[in-house]
Amino acid sequence: MHTLTKPLVTGSDVRHIASSTRIDRANPCASSPHMYPSLCLRPVQTPPIRLAMAASPEPEGNFSRIPILDWSLLATTQGHANFVEQLRHALINVGFLYLFNPPVAREDMDALVDYTPQLFDLPQEEKDRITMANSPHFFGYSRLGAELTKGKTDQREQFDFGTPYENQWTTGDPEYLKLWGPPQWPSEASLPGFKATHLRYLTQVEQLSYEFIGLLAEAFDLSEEALAPFFVGGTKPKPGLMQHRSKIVKYPARKEGESDQGVGPHFDGGFLTFLLQASDHLGLQVQNLAGEWIDASPIPGTFVVNLGKALETVTQGIARATSHRVLSPPPGSTPRYSIPFFQNIAQGICIGDSVLKFKPEILKLKDSRGQAGVVDSVNYQEYGQYPSGYVNLIGRVK
Numbered sequence: 001m002h003t004l005t006k007p008l009v010t011g012s013d014v015r016h017i018a019s020s021t022r023i024d025r026a027n028p029c030a031s032s033p034h035m036y037p038s039l040c041l042r043p044v045q046t047p048p049i050r051l052a053m054a055a056s057p058e059p060e061g062n063f064s065r066i067p068i069l070d071w072s073l074l075a076t077t078q079g080h081a082n083f084v085e086q087l088r089h090a091l092i093n094v095g096f097l098y099l100f101n102p103p104v105a106r107e108d109m110d111a112l113v114d115y116t117p118q119l120f121d122l123p124q125e126e127k128d129r130i131t132m133a134n135s136p137h138f139f140g141y142s143r144l145g146a147e148l149t150k151g152k153t154d155q156r157e158q159f160d161f162g163t164p165y166e167n168q169w170t171t172g173d174p175e176y177l178k179l180w181g182p183p184q185w186p187s188e189a190s191l192p193g194f195k196a197t198h199l200r201y202l203t204q205v206e207q208l209s210y211e212f213i214g215l216l217a218e219a220f221d222l223s224e225e226a227l228a229p230f231f232v233g234g235t236k237p238k239p240g241l242m243q244h245r246s247k248i249v250k251y252p253a254r255k256e257g258e259s260d261q262g263v264g265p266h267f268d269g270g271f272l273t274f275l276l277q278a279s280d281h282l283g284l285q286v287q288n289l290a291g292e293w294i295d296a297s298p299i300p301g302t303f304v305v306n307l308g309k310a311l312e313t314v315t316q317g318i319a320r321a322t323s324h325r326v327l328s329p330p331p332g333s334t335p336r337y338s339i340p341f342f343q344n345i346a347q348g349i350c351i352g353d354s355v356l357k358f359k360p361e362i363l364k365l366k367d368s369r370g371q372a373g374v375v376d377s378v379n380y381q382e383y384g385q386y387p388s389g390y391v392n393l394i395g396r397v398k
């Protein structure tokens with residue numbers, strides 16, 4: 001393992017990348033964003049977990065690369081078994097993975113990526129017309145610098161959208177039930193076709209998110225039914241029974257001498273996040289248990305999938321929510337864009353009361369991961385005590 005300086009981003013300042021990027025000579029594609037995907041997509045080397053435990057003195061949680069899983073493996077019985085094996089490794093030891101060949105139409109992914117700069121280039125009045133301040137559901141536009149992580153301003157401009165949902169709140173209901181409701185969209189005239197494209201995309205990612213939960217249950221030797229209480233309408237809810245959120249985010253290049261905090265170190269909240277990196281920039285970094293920041297370089301045609309704190313809590317920490325952050329592009333660079341999808345769980349469920357039971361051999365798999373060492377993120381510690389909707393409301397208000 002060697003630490004190399006890799007000037008991969010246009011612009012003059014690559015300090016933050018050089019300090020955290022490692023080249024793994026056994027798996028060179030793990031660390032280079034430009035060696036994908038034909039070079040990278042040989043099966044990820046995930047030996048049976050007991051073997052890996054015996055062979056590796058290094059805790060598995062000190063990963064130096066993010067596994068790439070190929071959804072097309074699921075087409076055969078043997079491939080399916082391989083996928084689930086690789087998934088188990090990623091869920092327990094890394095908390096992040098790339099999903100290649102996802103079941104989402106590539107033309108819809110590409111169309112959404114093409115719309116992204118146009119969305120931010122809308123006239124400021126059109127963006128302000130759908131400001132988040134108008135929305136009891138926290139949907140809409142937020143100007144650059146409107147969000148804080150760990151008390152420090154995030155240098156990002158963003159739109160919060162979501163899957164279609166009619167608000168159910170009535171007087172006397174808990175306030176957190178207001179969180180789900182209709183998103184705000186730019187007018188059709190200002191960006192023709194955008195709303196339909198984004199909705200088409202969201203429908204597919206929502207479906208993928210449920211299928212992924214089924215695979216996760218398999219990886220942990222749980223019945224799919226075990227996860228049904230976390231979703232309104234079972235593990236495959238009909239559209240409209242629940243609401244999931246998406247964002248479209250722009251990280252402008254930082255100015256000389258300014259903060260490089262695109263978004264500060266944090267955990268995601270719910271169950272699964274599916275992130276589409278919408279430009280070819282480094283910036284997203286993932287923290288291993290030793291506290292090192294590992295680049296999650298963009299790989300075209302993939303989602304970056306990671307796990308939220310609610311999932312970590314209900315799986316007794318077997319599935320990892322991993323701390324991550326985004327560094328702003330260096331001065332002189334073009335902006336970085338990304339499109340995360342956050343899978344929600346039922347608002348009324350109290351995570352602390354819903355912890356899943358596992359077979360002892362599954363619980364033991366945590367042992368090879370190593371102890372949590374230095375982790376920069378703090379949030380979502382309230383899951384033990386409150387309904388998930390309330391925890392989300394705290395997150396929004398923060």
Ligand SMILES: O=C(O)CCC(=O)C(=O)O
Nearest residue numbers: 249263268284326338340
């Ligand atoms: O923009 C990204 O790549 C990641 C964003 C993120 O982690 C978040 O919004 O929770």
Ligand SMILES: [Fe+2]
Nearest residue numbers: 266267268324
């Ligand atoms: Fe995140």
